[in-house]
Structure formats: C-alpha cells, structure tokens
Amino acid sequence: MTTKTDVLIIGGSSIGLNCAYYLLKAGRSVTIVDQKQVALGSASGNAGHIVPSHIIPLAAPGMVGTSLKWMLKPSTSPFSMKLSLDPKYLSWLLQFAFSCSDANVRRSIPALKSLGLKSAKNFVQMIEEEGFDCNYSPTGLLFLYQTQEAFAGGKHEAQVLHENGLPADVLDQGQVRQREPLVLPDVIGGVHFTGDASLNPAIFLRQLAERVRQMGAEIIENEPVTSIESSAGKVTRVITSRKEFEPALVVLAAGSWSPEIAAGLKLRIPIQPARGYSLTAKAPAGMPRQALILGERRVAVTPLGDLMRIAGRLELSPLDTSVRQKMITGIEQAYREYLRLDEKLEIQETWAGLRPTTPDGLPLIGWSPRQSNLLFASGHAMLGLSLGPGTGEVIADLASGSAAKFDLTPFGLERFNRVHPKTLAG
Numbered sequence: 001m002t003t004k005t006d007v008l009i010i011g012g013s014s015i016g017l018n019c020a021y022y023l024l025k026a027g028r029s030v031t032i033v034d035q036k037q038v039a040l041g042s043a044s045g046n047a048g049h050i051v052p053s054h055i056i057p058l059a060a061p062g063m064v065g066t067s068l069k070w071m072l073k074p075s076t077s078p079f080s081m082k083l084s085l086d087p088k089y090l091s092w093l094l095q096f097a098f099s100c101s102d103a104n105v106r107r108s109i110p111a112l113k114s115l116g117l118k119s120a121k122n123f124v125q126m127i128e129e130e131g132f133d134c135n136y137s138p139t140g141l142l143f144l145y146q147t148q149e150a151f152a153g154g155k156h157e158a159q160v161l162h163e164n165g166l167p168a169d170v171l172d173q174g175q176v177r178q179r180e181p182l183v184l185p186d187v188i189g190g191v192h193f194t195g196d197a198s199l200n201p202a203i204f205l206r207q208l209a210e211r212v213r214q215m216g217a218e219i220i221e222n223e224p225v226t227s228i229e230s231s232a233g234k235v236t237r238v239i240t241s242r243k244e245f246e247p248a249l250v251v252l253a254a255g256s257w258s259p260e261i262a263a264g265l266k267l268r269i270p271i272q273p274a275r276g277y278s279l280t281a282k283a284p285a286g287m288p289r290q291a292l293i294l295g296e297r298r299v300a301v302t303p304l305g306d307l308m309r310i311a312g313r314l315e316l317s318p319l320d321t322s323v324r325q326k327m328i329t330g331i332e333q334a335y336r337e338y339l340r341l342d343e344k345l346e347i348q349e350t351w352a353g354l355r356p357t358t359p360d361g362l363p364l365i366g367w368s369p370r371q372s373n374l375l376f377a378s379g380h381a382m383l384g385l386s387l388g389p390g391t392g393e394v395i396a397d398l399a400s401g402s403a404a405k406f407d408l409t410p411f412g413l414e415r416f417n418r419v420h421p422k423t424l425a426g
C-alpha cells in the first residue's frame, strides 16, 4: 500500500526531530520514520555540549600529522581508524587530507559561526517557549591543558575566536583552579569559551519528540527505510520494511546511515561513521562545576544534575555502535589524570554512538542537486546536537522557499557533486 504524505523525515534523532519542529511551526504536515526508536540515535548519550565556539572545522592544517602521532600511542590516543581497502573509504581519507588546509578553514569559519550562533539562540528560545527541563546550563565550556604545546593550540583558537567576534578567555593555572577547584596540579592553564552551554541530550530529545508529536507529527518507529526511488528529477517513492510512501518532500536526516539509504540516487554523499563512547555515572561527591574538555585527551565532561557524563574517542569505524569496555576505562582514566576523584564511579550507563563525518568537516545541508523534492540534513560529525535547532530552521526555510538568513553555499551537496543540467533525469 502506498501512503501519500507531505514531508517525510528519515531519521528521528537530533537533526530529524529539530527539522520536524521547525517544519511543523512553518505549517507543514510531518511524518518521521526511524529504524529504531526516535530520540536515541547517536545523540542521546553524547556529551551534551552546545558549542557556537566551534568554528574551526576538524579538517584543519596539522590534523593529518596530529592523527598519525595519536595513532602511535594507542593506549591514550583520542583517535583511531579502521584498516580497509574500500574505495569509498580511501577516497574519503584522501579528501580529508586535502581538506586540511587554511583555505578550508577560511571557507568554513563564517558558515559554522552563522549556523552555530543561530542554533545556540534557538536552543534558548525553544527551551524557554516549550518549558523543557533538560539540565540546560549556559556556563560556557572550559578546556584544560597539561602541556605547553596543547595550551598554545588553545590560545591560538581563542585568538581566532576573538578575530571573529566570539568570546574566549585564556586562563592561567590559578584562574583555572578558581573556576574549577577539582583540577590537579598537572593542569597548567585553560581556555574558557564563555558563549557555550550544555544540557542532557537524552532528556532534551525525549521532550522534543514529545512536543513534535503534540504538534501533530506522525512518528513511525522500528521501521527502517530500505530505499529511495527517483525518476525525472524527483523522489517518487520511499520504501520501508513495511510500506511505501509518496511524499511531497523528503528530508534525509539519518546521520551515518544516510549514504546507504540514498545509495540508489546517483549522488556522492561522503559521510564516514566515527564512533565515540560515553559513560554516565552518579554525580561524585566532588562534581565539576561546569562542562569541560580535557585538552590533550579530547575527553568531554558534563555535569548533568545528579549525574555526570564523560565522553570521548573518535574511531573511523564501520556502522557499529557496540561498546568496547577498554575505551570506557580509558575515558574514566583520562578524567582521573586531570581532576580529583577520590571514589569509585557508580556507572549507570555505558554507550557508543556514531558521528556522521564529512571529509571537509562541514555538514551537508541543502537541496539534492538531482532531486527537486529532496533535502539533506546529515553529516554533522561532532556537532549534531549543537547545530540541531539551527539546521532545523534552515531546512524549514528552504522547504518554504524563504530567503536564506546566511550563506548556505559551504554546506551544499554541490561541493561533492558536479551535476550537469543534462543529467538531471533521475
């Protein structure tokens, strides 16, 4: 049986739910279909950091060398990569290496800044208007450093933020201790990104899912989309494990799974899954005052009311969300290297998720260059929570034909797909 719908959103995690919220506000009818339950995906167990300060993309000068250095120290490394001769994976790695340039950073900064600031503003508005109670804490993000080399990197980042009109305070050892009394003497300095915030992503997404349901969205769970069919430059059918849809508009928001879902559409969607882990524990007696990043180890720490979350690791991996206990032990160990912790952690949950990562470090947001009724909202890598509400608003604007509020070109699929007008036939 074929069901006609207005907007069909594939994927009901951070990006899909935010798209649903803003499309519903714009008066569209929305159906969300997810292969599992909505509001879980790769976002519920993440660090919960909202980071408009994050304007430098992952693909930046020096990243290839840094990644190789990290791989030489596997026991403490924040990074690892699978070994595979898959041509798509090798091409992704090459594209990543080529993107690690000043030109890519220059191109990305205005785009990430505009989307990050819009998103941060939208979080405040949405949480206030909808009355969400999700441990939202606008106290900034404090990076801690143990080595002069990493601290110099942090100071450089603060300088780039100042040049772009964003706040960041460089703190010496004493100032860091004042702000976060739990730091150990090995921490020599820090940078406080004061415009950042944090929240509990599982609670936020649950409340957002509930809200979009109340606003009229149909939510279909445990029903994977198996393929998308197109003809004459339009998506004609979306096929799931149980039925077929004929949507007026499709939004592909399936994170790391987007390339396989869109496999039949003759598009290049270079998204590579990057697995990371978290543990959530009962708040220890000495609880950090605010969201932190342990600089050299790239481990995130987030106080969440009576819970504390520690998250980290970036593994270029297969589509696999299994938890490796060794990595959980590693991120807890990193915490103990930077912060005083006198007790055994009472761990309540261990988790793994996939960051949908593009080779140039920017998400894919915009119209398909081949199908006139298909919008992409995927590839947000380490920023899929942070950029969610901004992406949702951009997608709703594109769907209604409104003028873009800032330049969306850097996010466009055209950067990976040069489509000749003559080939626009399905």
Ligand SMILES: Cc1cc2nc3c(=O)[nH]c(=O)nc-3n(C[C@H](O)[C@H](O)[C@H](O)COP(=O)(O)OP(=O)(O)OC[C@H]3O[C@@H](n4cnc5c(N)ncnc54)[C@H](O)[C@@H]3O)c2cc1C
Residues within 6 Å of the ligand: 010, 011, 012, 013, 014, 015, 016, 033, 034, 035, 036, 037, 038, 039, 040, 041, 042, 043, 044, 045, 046, 047, 048, 049, 050, 223, 224, 225, 226, 253, 254, 255, 256, 257, 261, 274, 275, 276, 277, 278, 300, 311, 312, 313, 352, 353, 354, 355, 356, 377, 378, 379, 380, 381, 382, 383, 384, 385, 386, 387
């Ligand atoms: C350890 C860790 C820490 C992180 N910390 C942060 C942070 O502090 N701040 C931040 O902004 N980001 C963070 N991230 C990144 C963030 O979690 C991701 O960018 C985000 O989850 C991407 O959201 P998404 O909705 O695009 O994709 P996902 O969250 O991956 O969701 C994709 C959805 O699509 C569904 N789906 C998949 N296949 C199908 C199919 N065939 N049919 C239908 N549905 C399908 C899935 O079930 C899922 O619900 C972190 C990630 C990790 C791993």
